[in-house]
Amino acid sequence: xxxxxxxxxxxxxxxxxxxxxxxxxxxxxxxxxxxxxxxxxxxxxxxxxxxxxxxxxxxxxxxxxxxxxxxxxxxxxxxxxxxxxxxxxxxxxxxxxxxxxxxxxxxxxxxxxxxxxxxxxxxxxxxxxxxxxxxxxxxxxxxxxxxxxxxxxxxxxxxxxxxxxxxxxxxxxxxxxxxxxxxxxxxxxxxxxxxxxxxxxxxxxxxxxxxxxxxxxxxxxxxxxxxxxxxxxxxxxxxxxxxxxxxxxxxxxxxxxxxxxxxxxxxxxxxxxxxxxxxxxxxxxxxxxxxxxxxxxxxxxxxxxxxxxxxxxxxxxxxxxxx
Amino acid sequence: xxxxxxxxxxxxxxxxxxxxxxxxxxxxxxxxxxxxxxxxxxxxxxxxxxxxxxxxxxxxxxxxxxxxxxxxxxxxxxxxxxxxxxxxxxxxxxxxxxxxxxxxxxxxxxxxxxxxxxxxxxxxxxxxxxxxxxxxxxxxxxxxxxxxxxxxxxxxxxxxxxxxxxxxxxxxxxxxxxxxxxxxxxxxxxxxxxxxxxxxxxxxxxxxxxxxxxxxxxxxxxxxxxxxxxxxxxxxxxxxxxxxxxxxxxxxxxxxxxxxxxxxxxxxxxxxxxxxxxxxxxxxxxxxxxxxxxxxxxxxxxxxxxxxxxxxxxxxxxxxxxxxxxxxxx
Amino acid sequence: xxxxxxxxxxxxxxxxxxxxxxxxxxxxxxxxxxxxxxxxxxxxxxxxxxxxxxxxxxxxxxxxxxxxxxxxxxxxxxxxxxxxxxxxxxxxxxxxxxxxxxxxxxxxxxxxxxxxxxxxxxxxxxxxxxxxxxxxxxxxxxxxxxxxxxxxxxxxxxxxxxxxxxxxxxxxxxxxxxxxxxxxxxxxxxxxxxxxxxxxxxxxxxxxxxxxxxxxxxxxxxxxxxxxxxxxxxxxxxxxxxxxxxxxxxxxxxxxxxxxxxxxxxxxxxxxxxxxxxxxxxxxxxxxxxxxx
Numbered sequence: 001x002x003x004x005x006x007x008x009x010x011x012x013x014x015x016x017x018x019x020x021x022x023x024x025x026x027x028x029x030x031x032x033x034x035x036x037x038x039x040x041x042x043x044x045x046x047x048x049x050x051x052x053x054x055x056x057x058x059x060x061x062x063x064x065x066x067x068x069x070x071x072x073x074x075x076x077x078x079x080x081x082x083x084x085x086x087x088x089x090x091x092x093x094x095x096x097x098x099x100x101x102x103x104x105x106x107x108x109x110x111x112x113x114x115x116x117x118x119x120x121x122x123x124x125x126x127x128x129x130x131x132x133x134x135x136x137x138x139x140x141x142x143x144x145x146x147x148x149x150x151x152x153x154x155x156x157x158x159x160x161x162x163x164x165x166x167x168x169x170x171x172x173x174x175x176x177x178x179x180x181x182x183x184x185x186x187x188x189x190x191x192x193x194x195x196x197x198x199x200x201x202x203x204x205x206x207x208x209x210x211x212x213x214x215x216x217x218x219x220x221x222x223x224x225x226x227x228x229x230x231x232x233x234x235x236x237x238x239x240x241x242x243x244x245x246x247x248x249x250x251x252x253x254x255x256x257x258x259x260x261x262x263x264x265x266x267x268x269x270x271x272x273x274x275x276x277x278x279x280x281x282x283x284x285x286x287x288x289x290x291x292x293x294x295x296x297x298x299x300x301x302x303x304x305x306x307x308x309x310x311x312x313x314x315x316x317x318x319x320x321x322x323x
Numbered sequence: 324x325x326x327x328x329x330x331x332x333x334x335x336x337x338x339x340x341x342x343x344x345x346x347x348x349x350x351x352x353x354x355x356x357x358x359x360x361x362x363x364x365x366x367x368x369x370x371x372x373x374x375x376x377x378x379x380x381x382x383x384x385x386x387x388x389x390x391x392x393x394x395x396x397x398x399x400x401x402x403x404x405x406x407x408x409x410x411x412x413x414x415x416x417x418x419x420x421x422x423x424x425x426x427x428x429x430x431x432x433x434x435x436x437x438x439x440x441x442x443x444x445x446x447x448x449x450x451x452x453x454x455x456x457x458x459x460x461x462x463x464x465x466x467x468x469x470x471x472x473x474x475x476x477x478x479x480x481x482x483x484x485x486x487x488x489x490x491x492x493x494x495x496x497x498x499x500x501x502x503x504x505x506x507x508x509x510x511x512x513x514x515x516x517x518x519x520x521x522x523x524x525x526x527x528x529x530x531x532x533x534x535x536x537x538x539x540x541x542x543x544x545x546x547x548x549x550x551x552x553x554x555x556x557x558x559x560x561x562x563x564x565x566x567x568x569x570x571x572x573x574x575x576x577x578x579x580x581x582x583x584x585x586x587x588x589x590x591x592x593x594x595x596x597x598x599x600x601x602x603x604x605x606x607x608x609x610x611x612x613x614x615x616x617x618x619x620x621x622x623x624x625x626x627x628x629x630x631x632x633x634x635x636x637x638x639x640x641x642x643x644x645x646x647x648x649x650x651x652x653x
Numbered sequence: 654x655x656x657x658x659x660x661x662x663x664x665x666x667x668x669x670x671x672x673x674x675x676x677x678x679x680x681x682x683x684x685x686x687x688x689x690x691x692x693x694x695x696x697x698x699x700x701x702x703x704x705x706x707x708x709x710x711x712x713x714x715x716x717x718x719x720x721x722x723x724x725x726x727x728x729x730x731x732x733x734x735x736x737x738x739x740x741x742x743x744x745x746x747x748x749x750x751x752x753x754x755x756x757x758x759x760x761x762x763x764x765x766x767x768x769x770x771x772x773x774x775x776x777x778x779x780x781x782x783x784x785x786x787x788x789x790x791x792x793x794x795x796x797x798x799x800x801x802x803x804x805x806x807x808x809x810x811x812x813x814x815x816x817x818x819x820x821x822x823x824x825x826x827x828x829x830x831x832x833x834x835x836x837x838x839x840x841x842x843x844x845x846x847x848x849x850x851x852x853x854x855x856x857x858x859x860x861x862x863x864x865x866x867x868x869x870x871x872x873x874x875x876x877x878x879x880x881x882x883x884x885x886x887x888x889x890x891x892x893x894x895x896x897x898x899x900x901x902x903x904x905x906x907x908x909x910x911x912x913x914x915x916x917x918x919x920x921x922x923x924x925x926x927x928x929x930x931x932x933x934x935x936x937x938x939x940x941x942x943x944x945x946x
Binding site: 064066089090093094097098100102105106107108109110111119120123124173 | 834835836838839840842843844845853854857858
């Protein structure tokens with residue numbers, strides 16, 4: 001097997017919360033991520049699926065080097081992200097592109113689309129200044145937008161258009177990895193379908209490694225070949241998309257699948273209660289409080305992510321039987 | 324379509340021809356030059372749940388706001404009729420509307436955080452309609468508020484009565500909204516995207532709760548939704564809206580299982596289901612309100628459109644127990 | 654695939670569409686601009702428009718009402734008010750714009766430094782700014798005049814100093830806000846250098862509110878300058894200055910009201926015009942008042 005493009009080794013991210021009182025400055029720790037282990041191979045398409053508070057956004061910020069890991073290591077290739085020198089940093093910036101959830105907000109409102117797309121190309125000296133307009137136009141064409149938009153400002157584009165521009169900008173520096181945070185959330189279904197198809201085609205054609213954050217299992221399954229399900233800062237299950245959809249082994253994954261609205265099944269509230277605060281984590285399995293099949297042992301022992309079958313890992317003491 | 328057709332349809336659908344709770348006939352709403360709602364016909368019977376489904380700009384929220392009198396002259400111009408238990412709503416005075424809203428018609432909004440007043444405790448906010456519409460005493464109000472909070476699944480209601488909205492999670496705030504909406508046992512509940520700000524497991528909880536309460540009170544409900552599959556799960560009837568018109572309306576199982584209107588079909592093929600392999604987007608985009616096509620509003624994007632579609636607006640026809648507005652129904 | 658096939662061709666100049674057209678659409682701003690243009694015209698061509706030397710005294714013709722020889726009358730020294738008014742416009746506009754430009758340059762520099770560097774630098778700079786802001790502008794300018802001494806240049810310096818505080822504070826606030834926008838982080842992720850981020854992404858997003866503020870400040874500067882001169886701590890007589898003219902005329906207000914009245918009315922009209930233009934600029938530049946397409 002070739003070496004992974006990204007590896008996360010027991011990555012942890014904690015935030016210090018200052019005590020409120022004047023005299024009680026005792027700080028508490030908020031564990032946004034805890035013991036995350038993940039290998040990403042070149043050409044993989046991985047979806048990080050989780051509800052709000054699951055730590056999926058923190059995970060991607062760590063993988064982008066926007067935040068340091070409190071513990072553990074994030075490796076890009078074989079280099080630790082926190083130890084890149086200026087040269088490597090620049091290479092990383094070119095090879096790894098990020099698409100923000102807030103596509104409009106991630107673009108300077110006073111720059112034209114043309115200049116927004118040209119910036120990364122110019123920055124990494126990817127083509128001569130004279131060839132730039134042609135290249136920018138080609139980018140826009142690649143994401144299915146007319147070149148008439150080049151002179152526009154971000155505020156003048158519709159929600160679907162601005163996300164395409166964000167995708168075009170991510171492609172501008174010819175990256176090897178694209179990370180995207182909820183890039184289709186809040187779009188109408190017909191526009192969402194367009195953007196999803198675009199992303200899927202681009203990654204397939206160019207062999208780009210994709211890491212896609214989403215709360216929507218359907219979107220994850222459409223776009224990615226692998227899924228990692230996060231719950232309260234931890235990966236509870238990961239594996240190939242089809243396997244996860246057909247035979248979820250973690251009770252939380254199963255509950256997520258059951259709660260997903262479907263035409264052919266009645267509504268089912270699969271889980272009671274809400275995601276607990278990451279500040280005072282219970283001892284034992286962190287899902288135990290909501291788990292329909294929790295046993296006494298679950299409240300005592302914190303399960304670790306263990307391999308079940310080929311490419312399939314689950315963090316549960318009593319995995320759901322494969323039907 | 325005129326009301327007679329709607330009535331026939333209803334008669335066909337409901338054997339014991341019951342008086343509809345809410346009846347909308349040829350309702351049009353104009354904002355300046357733009358026709359935001361165009362010839363909407365709807366009927367809702369007691370105990371039924373109806374889903375208004377469509378993409379942004381389809382007019383589903385506008386229709387909901389018009390129904391509860393939050394969009395009215397002089398801001399917009401209304402034509403046609405809306406009758407709630409025989410009362411004509413289009414000519415209702417604001418004071419009479421106020422007696423309906425929160426009393427006979429309960430409201431749930433999308434963003435509970437914005438809809439709840441941060442300055443009052445949730446107990447006070449649940450008690451507000453009890454005081455205004457039912458005139459309960461202070462002590463009774465508090466008791467009833469605690470009961471309501473219990474009924475919407477808020478644990479330890481007596482302790483939470485004095486909590487402020489920001490002290491509760493998004494799901495709990497939405498439960499408070501539901502408690503407020505149901506405080507006076509409304510006959511109609513209107514929920515505008517009640518769960519689109521929530522996580523999927525919480526969404527299922529909240530939807531189940533709303534359905535459960537609505538059935539317990541034997542009320543009717545109108546849901547404004549953008550999620551087709553969710554609509555299929557929670558609604559008895561579905562009205563698919565496009566560009567201010569209802570293009571297809573009928574029992575949800577039939578409308579979503581075998582859609583007749585090309586737009587409903589297109590919309591369904593865009594929905595990401597678990598394990599979807601291909602999505603077929605609808606080409607083009609919704610025309611702007613001030614430049615609507617003269618004929619069928621969906622014609623420019625419709626794969627089946629012929630010359631007549633661009634020229635004349637199709638009248639709704641009854642097919643297979645539903646109304647469909649298309650020139651070429653299979 | 655394309656959700657945007659029917660896009661109208663973009664107009665030839667977006668800049669025109671975004672800034673010039675909204676401004677042109679505002680009638681009152683255009684009126685203000687026209688009046689200011691008139692004043693600028695008068696100021697620039699004062700040497701040719703004036704009928705007399707503005708400082709030529711003619712005691713025989715003092716305190717005269719408007720006449721064919723002296724269109725707007727004369728003051729107690731017999732100086733021609735019309736000519737003094739024209740040269741006064743020159744002085745008012747020069748002092749107004751120069752002091753604002755100077756205050757803006759220093760204030761924006763301080764604000765940028767404070768907002769971008771943060772930490773101790775920010776703390777020190779902002780405490781200095783707080784010190785400047787603690788006094789009303791007129792009091793501050795008077796204090797500086799007392800230190801610097803009389804004279805036209807010193808008026809400019811004093812007024813500029815009194816404007817440093819507001820500009821610095823405003824720039825810092827805007828910089829802090831822009832600094833946390835996702836597009837700054839996005840640029841950093843793409844590998845854009847810090848200098849380029851400041852130049853391309855931060856500055857263009859803070860500059861327009863500052864320019865609008867600068868436009869409003871010009872009228873304050875002119876008013877303050879006249880105030881200082883009126884109080885006798887501004888420019889020195891016999892320089893043709895509106896504030897001085899008003900002060901001189903005060904003693905003769907019952908016998909010759911035009912001496913104070915003429916420069917007073919001129920000043921008032923200019924201030925109103927500047928404020929109209931300033932309001933217009935604010936509405937044109939402020940993205941919150943612009944409609945999204």
